[in-house]
Amino acid sequence: MSVPIPVNAVTADVGDTFDRLWSELLPVGPTPAGGYRRFAWNDADLSARSWFSAAAAACGLDVQTDRNGNLWAWWLPAGWSGDPREAFVTGSHLDSVPDGGAFDGPLGVVSALCAVGVLRSRGVQPLRPIAVVVFADEEGARFGVACAGSRLLTGALTPGAACALTDVDGVSLDEAMRRAGVDTTQLGRDDETLRRVGVFVELHIEQGQALVDLDAPLGIGTSVWPHGRWRFSFEGEANHAGTTRMTERRDPMLPFAAAVIAARILATKQGGVATFGRVHVQPNGTNAIPSTVTAWLDARGPDQAVVDAIVSGVSANAHARAAAERVDLAVTAESVSAVVEFSADANARLHRVLDSMVSVGRVPDLGTGAGHDAGVLSSAIPTAMLFVRNPTGVSHSPAEFAERADCLAGVEALAALMADWVSTPPVEAS
Numbered sequence: 436m437s438v439p440i441p442v443n444a445v446t447a448d449v450g451d452t453f454d455r456l457w458s459e460l461l462p463v464g465p466t467p468a469g470g471y472r473r474f475a476w477n478d479a480d481l482s483a484r485s486w487f488s489a490a491a492a493a494c495g496l497d498v499q500t501d502r503n504g505n506l507w508a509w510w511l512p513a514g515w516s517g518d519p520r521e522a523f524v525t526g527s528h529l530d531s532v533p534d535g536g537a538f539d540g541p542l543g544v545v546s547a548l549c550a551v552g553v554l555r556s557r558g559v560q561p562l563r564p565i566a567v568v569v570f571a572d573e574e575g576a577r578f579g580v581a582c583a584g585s586r587l588l589t590g591a592l593t594p595g596a597a598c599a600l601t602d603v604d605g606v607s608l609d610e611a612m613r614r615a616g617v618d619t620t621q622l623g624r625d626d627e628t629l630r631r632v633g634v635f636v637e638l639h640i641e642q643g644q645a646l647v648d649l650d651a652p653l654g655i656g657t658s659v660w661p662h663g664r665w666r667f668s669f670e671g672e673a674n675h676a677g678t679t680r681m682t683e684r685r686d687p688m689l690p691f692a693a694a695v696i697a698a699r700i701l702a703t704k705q706g707g708v709a710t711f712g713r714v715h716v717q718p719n720g721t722n723a724i725p726s727t728v729t730a731w732l733d734a735r736g737p738d739q740a741v742v743d744a745i746v747s748g749v750s751a752n753a754h755a756r757a758a759a760e761r762v763d764l765a766v767t768a769e770s771v772s773a774v775v776e777f778s779a780d781a782n783a784r785l786h787r788v789l790d791s792m793v794s795v796g797r798v799p800d801l802g803t804g805a806g807h808d809a810g811v812l813s814s815a816i817p818t819a820m821l822f823v824r825n826p827t828g829v830s831h832s833p834a835e836f837a838e839r840a841d842c843l844a845g846v847e848a849l850a851a852l853m854a855d856w857v858s859t860p861p862v863e864a865s
């Protein structure tokens with residue numbers, strides 16, 4: 436038996452719900468620079484998680500925390516007994532990069548709650564479970580590894596490696612999670628939770644300008660470029676900036692500078708992208724030669740060979756210059772993600788539902804260079820992504836933006852996908 440689900444335009448009520456949820460979340464953890472520093476398990480992140488639990492409960496959802504600190508808010512069909520299975524799951528993350536924008540992550544979470552509201556307001560009785568999920572620590576801004584919550588869930592990150600990660604103040608991820616009430620002895624691949632998911636659709640702000648160029652409010656994700664983070668630890672010798680002869684210095688800043696230039700040249704030559712966006716200098720004094728420079732290379736490319744060529748080339752340049760300066764260098768891979776192709780079946784279903792919706796316009800396919808929990812999860816469950824147009828293409832910055840009308844088109848699309856998925860009972864039960 437299947438229940439016909441109407442797929443209408445978003446009502447004024449949905450716009451009101453979106454505005455209300457957005458305005459509740461917006462004041463959670465802003466910085467003077469105009470962005471957010473919601474780093475995993477810090478006060479701002481915990482406030483955002485509390486906001487979510489309250490907002491989801493207000494939507495009538497049952498909020499649970501999985502073994503890895505990810506939040507799941509459930510809507511089970513009437514009369515459902517036992518664990519959820521073959522659920523439609525949507526959501527994203529609430530943590531941010533340093534001075535990150537308002538949309539990266541939160542747009543997917545707010546849109547998911549709004550989509551639940553759309554189904555409720557239309558009297559839809561789902562025949563399959565629905566969940567809105569908030570993945571913990573997507574950006575890796577505090578402990579270095581991106582998508583730690585979803586990597587732990589799938590087993591791509593081991594509990595031992597996760598617990599040993601530390602932030603700049605020496606606080607371990609283990610300690611930070613325990614302080615937030617997570618039992619870290621239970622971390623690790625969680626098949627019980629994964630088994631509940633039929634499909635995960637992550638709605639996300641587009642982090643480029645392809646949709647502007649294509650004149651489309653929404654796009655469907657096809658793939659994620661392979662990418663990763665590598666830590667470059669240069670160790671020289673601290674000394675006086677005024678009295679140490681140039682020939683006697685062991686200055687780690689020089690091989691670091693060589694690495695930055697090499698990243699630019701090699702990424703351009705290879706057709707990839709490479710960034711040193713984070714650097715720690717010790718002791719960080721104007722009149723002192725540094726003792727250590729620790730910097731992180733973020734490298735991405737259309738295929739693995741490009742990423743490998745960039746990383747090995749940057750490392751070779753840095754090692755050569757380090758040797759010339761009598762500086763020690765260690766290069767360590769911190770989080771590495773292979774290319775992701777999203778589920779062809781899920782994408783065909785997205786097209787089938789969305790291509791017939793006049794209100795969302797033409798929905799083009801898009802690849803992306805940005806990492807997402809949906810990419811990590813694709814190794815374990817069918818996943819798909821929906822991108823919302825970003826007029827400037829700027830992201831990981833307070834300038835990140837999406838027009839309200841495009842956000843509402845995203846909600847409408849998500850609601851239609853949700854309604855389509857839950858209009859038939861789970862296969863095992865039919």
Ligand code: GLV
Nearest residue numbers: 574581804805806
């Ligand atoms: C996450 O936003 C990433 O692509 O680094």
Ligand code: MN
Nearest residue numbers: 532539574831
């Ligand atoms: Mn991001």
Ligand code: MN
Nearest residue numbers: 539540573639
């Ligand atoms: Mn994101």
